[in-house]
Amino acid sequence: MAFETIARIIKPMIVALKHVFMPTVTIKYPYEKIINTTGENYRYDPKASIAYPGFKGRHILYLDKCTGCSLCDIACQNVAEAIMMVYGFNASLKLDKKFVEDYRKGEKAAVDFVENLVTRLGVNENGVGPNSHPVVDVVWNDLRALQQAGEGYEWKLNAEPIYSYRSEAVLESYFDSFLTWARGNGWSDQVIEVQGADKEDEYHKLSNGMYEAILAITKIDEKLAHNKKSYFPAVDYGRCVFCGLCVDACPFYALEMTNEIELSDTDRRSLFYSPKKLAKPGVRGPPAELGWFDKLVTALRG
């Protein structure tokens, strides 16, 4: 009787001990990466109406195929509204010669204008702008780097394209505070038409009787025959539910989903992927380092 009781206690202990040395079937995430069984992106062939199995992680956008048709955006509208169709914009300031000469001499009105533009853009110590949704990926140039342009000077404000659905949104995100300051400090602000400009462009003529400056928000033309408007989707991963309906909706094989799933960030704004960021193949970081004990257990289990 006593022997039977001892056997009942020892037997399960032996079974448990055996399992310690058996190969594991679970994945030790994040120390081991989840393996994409097919090694393929999730993609859809609209001609054959076939979806190919693959991991539904972050998207990859093939800029050489995207026509800017917006069908991915429409597909997402009833799901998560995570896609926004955007243009790339440049922002620049055209200044007359006298303004620049006086600025260099330290003339107050010119210096105030430049200082207020710089500080009211909210550029941080790394030259990165406010980046508020929907405008992303903006790195500002050295704000005092002036290029001679014809009679006057041109100050190209952004180093990276500013992505947005319209020029007014760029103005609102970056220049609202500056324009309000200018209007309240003796500068008139007039929206002007410029011959040959794209209909998405916007020009503001600022003048105070002494100087004239033109703030130009101009659409970037990528000169793509298949996408004449240079119009692309951007994805907000703070909203995306990774359903893949946008991939299914794309008639031009321009959108797929990759096995990149580690998209978390401490900054909400970095979850907004511009077309340029979506076009880059995902980079998967190395797995986290195992501690010595976990290394030993993993080695024993095989």
Ligand code: SF4
């Ligand atoms: S995968 Fe994301 S972006 Fe695409 S339709 Fe679904 S929610 Fe929208």
Ligand code: SF4
């Ligand atoms: S990704 Fe596809 S569906 Fe979306 S705009 Fe480009 S071509 Fe159209």
